[in-house]
Amino acid sequence: MQRLDAFMAGANAAYYARHDPFADFTTAPEISQVVGELLGAWAAVTWRAMGAPARVILAEAGPGRGTLMADALRVIRHTAPDFARALRLHLVEASPRLRALAGAKLPEATWHARVEDLPDGPLILLANEFLDALPIRQFIRRGAGWAERFVDGGAFVEVPCAPPAASEQDGEIREICEPARAFAAQLGARLARDGGAALFLDYGPEASAPGDSLQAVRAGRPADPLADPGEADLTAHVDFAAFAAAARAAGAATFGPLPQGMFLVRLGLYQRTDQLARANPARTQSLIGAAQRLAEPGLMGRLFKALALSHPALPAPAGFEA
Numbered sequence: 001m002q003r004l005d006a007f008m009a010g011a012n013a014a015y016y017a018r019h020d021p022f023a024d025f026t027t028a029p030e031i032s033q034v035v036g037e038l039l040g041a042w043a044a045v046t047w048r049a050m051g052a053p054a055r056v057i058l059a060e061a062g063p064g065r066g067t068l069m070a071d072a073l074r075v076i077r078h079t080a081p082d083f084a085r086a087l088r089l090h091l092v093e094a095s096p097r098l099r100a101l102a103g104a105k106l107p108e109a110t111w112h113a114r115v116e117d118l119p120d121g122p123l124i125l126l127a128n129e130f131l132d133a134l135p136i137r138q139f140i141r142r143g144a145g146w147a148e149r150f151v152d153g154g155a156f157v158e159v160p161c162a163p164p165a166a167s168e169q170d171g172e173i174r175e176i177c178e179p180a181r182a183f184a185a186q187l188g189a190r191l192a193r194d195g196g197a198a199l200f201l202d203y204g205p206e207a208s209a210p211g212d213s214l215q216a217v218r219a220g221r222p223a224d225p226l227a228d229p230g231e232a233d234l235t236a237h238v239d240f241a242a243f244a245a246a247a248r249a250a251g252a253a254t255f256g257p258l259p260q261g262m263f264l265v266r267l268g269l270y271q272r273t274d275q276l277a278r279a280n281p282a283r284t285q286s287l288i289g290a291a292q293r294l295a296e297p298g299l300m301g302r303l304f305k306a307l308a309l310s311h312p313a314l315p316a317p318a319g320f321e322a
Contacts, residue, residue, distance in 0.1 A: 054086055139173065142170065
């Protein structure tokens with residue numbers, strides 16, 4: 001019998017070691033090159049707001065195939081060559097299989113297994129669909145008490161525990177992602193100390209909410225998250241409110257979460273898509289369709305959110321201005 005977070009961590013480690021996740025799902029940078037281009041421009045603007053330090057770490061957590069960062073660097077080298085000279089590229093990925101995929105596109109990168117292993121100094125961190133894979137604990141209200149969910153033989157087992165939250169509703173489920181809160185605290189303290197900013201694109205509600213958000217994708221289709229561990233990608237909704245609160249408590253400023261569609265549109269999603277369409281008329285429909293998929297509220301535009309952390313002396317990052 002395993003606590004849910006231990007089960008989830010082990011299952012995902014096995015999955016990413018043995019499978020190509022992009023055969024099961026498509027992330028925003030794979031949908032449109034514009035995502036990486038906009039985030040590259042965002043990083044350049046952030047670097048200038050930091051005072052254009054002569055050396056800065058540009059990092060990505062969970063780089064996947066390296067698509068986002070390759071698109072970002074193309075824009076940076078073209079539009080901000082001084083930033084390109086100042087940055088040192090670092091990628092955070094524990095899976096050797098995924099390192100090989102991204103390393104083919106980004107041979108200049110230095111690799112780390114954890115964000116905590118990044119060297120000291122000013123930092124700009126990008127992370128797309130990174131937090132959702134961090135393991136969660138689940139608690140359920142049963143009558144007058146609470147139980148924590150463990151996994152045994154492909155089914156949940158409930159073990160009585162101390163209350164994780166105040167609640168009067170029988171059957172209510174609460175989720176806690178301890179690794180995300182610890183990560184936010186460590187990163188918030190680092191940004192407050194060394195300077196810089198971090199940007200997260202991920203999915204979940206704007207405010208903490210009860211409910212079971214654990215889900216699995218296998219062969220491109222929804223699957224039972226407790227069946228066949230290591231054969232499906234397990235994720236859960238990000239608790240942006242808890243993540244931001246942990247970062248603020250450590251000294252960082254936080255911005256958002258904003259709906260992803262609003263954030264990308266503010267950065268110029270449709271303008272850049274129009275430029276690409278005019279240069280590639282045969283791709284017009286696919287380019288517009290990709291932009292709509294990223295921004296429309298009924299698609300990815302509302303469920304997915306953008307959240308930024310920064311040194312408290314920095315202005316609001318691009319896209320988060322009031």
